[in-house]
Amino acid sequence: MEKILEVKDLEVSFQTYGGEVKAVRGVSFDLYKGETLAIVGESGSGKSVTTQTIMKLIPMPPGKIANGQILFNGDDIVPKTEKQMEKIRGKEISMIFQDPMTSLNPTMRIGRQIMEVLIKHQNMSTSSATERAVELLRLVGIPMPEKRIKQYPHEFSGGMRQRAMIAIALAASPKLLIADEPTTALDVTIQAQILELMKDLQSKMDTSIIFITHDLGVVANVADRVAVMYGGQIVETGTVDEIFYDPRHPYTWGLLASMPSVDNDGGAELTAIPGTPPDLTNPPKGDAFAPRNQYAMAIDFEEEPPMFQISETHFAKTWLLHPDAPKVEPPAVVQKRIRKLSSTFDKPVLVKEEK
Amino acid sequence: MAEKLIEIRNLKQHFNVGRPNLVKAVDGISFDIYRGETLGLVGESGCGKSTTGRSIIRLYDATDGEVLFEGENVHGTKSTKELKKFNRKMQMIFQDPYASLNPRMTVADIIAEGIDIHGLANSKQERMERVYELLETVGLNKEHASRYPHEFSGGQRQRIGIARALAVEPEFIIADEPISALDVSIQAQVVNLMKQLQRDKGLTYLFIAHDLSMVKYISDRIGVMYYGKLVELAPADVLYKNPLHPYTQSLLSAIPLPDPETERTRRRTSYDPDVHEYADGEEVQMREVSKGHFVYCSEKEFQKLQKQYKN
Ligand SMILES: Nc1ncnc2c1ncn2[C@@H]1O[C@H](COP(=O)(O)OP(=O)(O)OP(=O)(O)O)[C@@H](O)[C@H]1O
Ligand SMILES: Nc1ncnc2c1ncn2[C@@H]1O[C@H](COP(=O)(O)OP(=O)(O)OP(=O)(O)O)[C@@H](O)[C@H]1O
Ligand SMILES: [Mg+2]
Ligand SMILES: [Mg+2]
Numbered sequence A: 001m002e003k004i005l006e007v008k009d010l011e012v013s014f015q016t017y018g019g020e021v022k023a024v025r026g027v028s029f030d031l032y033k034g035e036t037l038a039i040v041g042e043s044g045s046g047k048s049v050t051t052q053t054i055m056k057l058i059p060m061p062p063g064k065i066a067n068g069q070i071l072f073n074g075d076d077i078v079p080k081t082e083k084q085m086e087k088i089r090g091k092e093i094s095m096i097f098q099d100p101m102t103s104l105n106p107t108m109r110i111g112r113q114i115m116e117v118l119i120k121h122q123n124m125s126t127s128s129a130t131e132r133a134v135e136l137l138r139l140v141g142i143p144m145p146e147k148r149i150k151q152y153p154h155e156f157s158g159g160m161r162q163r164a165m166i167a168i169a170l171a172a173s174p175k176l177l178i179a180d181e182p183t184t185a186l187d188v189t190i191q192a193q194i195l196e197l198m199k200d201l202q203s204k205m206d207t208s209i210i211f212i213t214h215d216l217g218v219v220a221n222v223a224d225r226v227a228v229m230y231g232g233q234i235v236e237t238g239t240v241d242e243i244f245y246d247p248r249h250p251y252t253w254g255l256l257a258s259m260p261s262v263d264n265d266g267g268a269e270l271t272a273i274p275g276t277p278p279d280l281t282n283p284p285k286g287d288a289f290a291p292r293n294q295y296a297m298a299i300d301f302e303e304e305p306p307m308f309q310i311s312e313t314h315f316a317k318t319w320l321l322h323p324d325a326p327k328v329e330p331p332a333v334v335q336k337r338i339r340k341l342s343s344t345f346d347k348p349v350l351v352k353e354e355k
Numbered sequence B: 001m002a003e004k005l006i007e008i009r010n011l012k013q014h015f016n017v018g019r020p021n022l023v024k025a026v027d028g029i030s031f032d033i034y035r036g037e038t039l040g041l042v043g044e045s046g047c048g049k050s051t052t053g054r055s056i057i058r059l060y061d062a063t064d065g066e067v068l069f070e071g072e073n074v075h076g077t078k079s080t081k082e083l084k085k086f087n088r089k090m091q092m093i094f095q096d097p098y099a100s101l102n103p104r105m106t107v108a109d110i111i112a113e114g115i116d117i118h119g120l121a122n123s124k125q126e127r128m129e130r131v132y133e134l135l136e137t138v139g140l141n142k143e144h145a146s147r148y149p150h151e152f153s154g155g156q157r158q159r160i161g162i163a164r165a166l167a168v169e170p171e172f173i174i175a176d177e178p179i180s181a182l183d184v185s186i187q188a189q190v191v192n193l194m195k196q197l198q199r200d201k202g203l204t205y206l207f208i209a210h211d212l213s214m215v216k217y218i219s220d221r222i223g224v225m226y227y228g229k230l231v232e233l234a235p236a237d238v239l240y241k242n243p244l245h246p247y248t249q250s251l252l253s254a255i256p257l258p259d260p261e262t263e264r265t266r267r268r269t270s271y272d273p274d275v276h277e278y279a280d281g282e283e284v285q286m287r288e289v290s291k292g293h294f295v296y297c298s299e300k301e302f303q304k305l306q307k308q309y310k311n
Helices: A047-054 A082-088 A108-124 A126-139 A158-171 A189-207 A218-223 A240-245 A250-258 B049-056 B082-091 B106-116 B124-138 B140-146 B154-167 B185-203 B212-218 B236-241 B246-255 B259-262 B297-311
Strands: A003-016 A017-033 A036-041 A063-072 A095-096 A176-180 A208-210 A225-230 A233-239 B004-015 B025-034 B038-043 B064-069 B089-091 B173-175 B206-207 B221-226 B227-234 B285-290 B292-298
Touching: A003 A047, A017 A047, A017 A063, A017 A208, A017 A233, A017 B227, A036 A047, A036 A218, A036 A250, A047 A063, A047 A082, A047 A095, A047 A126, A047 A208, A063 A108, A082 B221, A095 A158, A108 A126, A108 A158, A126 A158, A158 A176, A158 A189, A176 A189, A189 A208, A189 A218, A189 B221, A189 B246, A218 A240, A218 B259, A233 A240, A233 A250, A240 B259, A250 B185, B004 B049, B025 B049, B025 B064, B025 B206, B025 B227, B038 B049, B038 B212, B038 B246, B049 B089, B049 B173, B082 B089, B089 B154, B106 B140, B106 B154, B124 B140, B124 B154, B154 B173, B154 B185, B185 B206, B185 B212, B206 B212, B212 B236, B221 B236, B221 B246, B227 B236, B227 B246, B285 B297, B292 B297
Parallel strands: A036 A208, A036 A225, A095 A176, A176 A208, B038 B206, B038 B221, B089 B173, B173 B206
Antiparallel strands: A003 A017, A003 A063, A225 A233, B004 B025, B004 B064, B221 B227, B227 B292, B285 B292
16 A cells, blocks of 8 residues: 655654643654544644644744654655645645634635635636535535525534535545544534545545544544554554554553443443643653553653554554563453454564664 | 523524524524533534523523523623623533633633632632632643643643633533543543532533533433424433434434444434425424423324324
8 A cells, every 4th residue: 555644753842931842752653545544642642733743834933843754745744845835735735623713714705715725726717616615515514505605604603614624625635634623513413424525535536534533433433543642642553443442552441441332321430531641841751641540560650661563553652561561451341342353463562663 | 309590481593683694593492401400402513502502691682582590581681790690600611612712811810710800719829729729620730820722732722611611610501512622531531520510519501512422421301403493302311212303313323433343334314304294384392292301393293202102
């Protein structure tokens, strides 16, 4: 399979009043043509910053790419100028932002905002752009789109704004679509429609998608592979089956255990992961998750764990996979999920850092 | 126990009245909210959930209908003093954490705004202590107090909004998708927190959300809206076990489950409003099919549903 994106040892930080926030601390991943990678992880763990960096959309300063490479079709994006980026953005790579209100222009009619992309990147005439804008709004499930194109963002409901953004992002038929929580404001029926629309686009155009979401049900539905982030790092990555049926990192266990199920009658408390997220101005020594990890060992507070490989496609950054680590049992709700997958190696293999 | 805290009577909220682009965002809905309960509100995007919440809290002047809080009409003319009293009793956590936080204020000032307006702290020190306590309650820490909203991630901002709402110790909180921007573990923290605050302080919630498993978990009763109307209202477990309105059925069939295998084979039922085949002039309204289980239906459908219900 062809790689469309390779992110290598990316580090991004922000200079703030309180010090330097190390938002992304050595993130590496690949994305293949036509695949969907879901990124999940704690709020504040660097999902948005990582993906915004791919489009060079973080404010610099205070932001800065401290290290790493972002190869898009083999070409490093990091040294590119703003002018060069403008050619890529919206055309090659487009993004659906987490917050529709700050990325839609409040003073411009919705229709116009979609048309601009079409006129700029697809060289469409005004009349065909109008037609296409109406069609795109219809595709994302907005009723009476002929009327709606004349409205302003504040006249749309939260979910309708989100759908307008999706329409804008799809307008240019990008090669890489980054969707930052594109469906969080949508009800499940419209969410399902949008997910199908994205899959449809993907199969027609071989689009690659990075999909950030908190909804593990959505992950199970859309993802080929999943990356789990914590404290500015990817702590586990694998195929969707590996993450849901054979998770290895205790943070991933915590995530899976936190969800209510529809059969939960509300009697029992949800199992939240205790404690607060790490302070990224002063990241802890060792494993950033250690203070909240009930399985933490002495070494977790001393030394950052390396990546271990569990299968061709499955990696986790935890000392628990070290041959000398004691055998631990994941929480009961997680154990219920676990299956033996045929792809798993006999033993986890330490991944040597290439420096 | 069932004391009514809020009564909503035939509430209507129309936008652009008298113009061709009239929107009947909320179109004649009635329901009660009991003291100490959580009423979940779900429904299609754009069906009027936020508008309902905003009208209850008087962010809009209702087109028609009334909202009674402890028997008093919220929408009647009020003196500034009375308004201030209402404002303290009812708080809203907004759907859009970006638009609702003033970018030029520090987190501490945002959270303490209500404390200042209502004079709830006797000294600067007490004010800051309260802010720190609230930050901790919502899973942030002291160091965050002096920062500005843009320095936070989406989920962190949402928690600032929650801390702000809690600051004035309200009786009733309208939470408009308070957790959809949060990761599941923090969702769990916030929901546990909301439940605990409810137990400790007897808070009442109107909880608007899309995540149906979370809504079921937190709500005592759930209302389902479709195009400005309430189409079904029932105790949470009953609604999930026995959804009667076809829109509710389609919603429940679309809940994504955290299991890749089920997702690969999932089948959804979609809702077509034409299935009802209502005749002209046929009276469609909320009817109580079984105790506490209301469905928006015609007399004919009602008869059928009642028969179905028995077996
Ligand atoms: N402009 C900025 N200035 C300072 N810090 C920032 C800035 N933008 C982001 N950060 C910090 O970077 C970290 C990562 O933020 P990011 O928005 O990537 O989180 P996220 O994983 O997308 O979280 P969420 O799920 O809540 O959206 C956070 O600690 C955040 O406070
Ligand atoms: N200020 C306004 N002017 C005109 N129309 C409006 C305004 N606010 C809301 N609407 C319209 O009212 C309807 C209901 O909107 P509302 O925001 O209440 O929906 P919602 O159920 O909260 O949806 P979502 O789940 O997407 O947030 C929508 O058709 C919306 O376009
Ligand atoms: Mg984010
Ligand atoms: Mg809304």
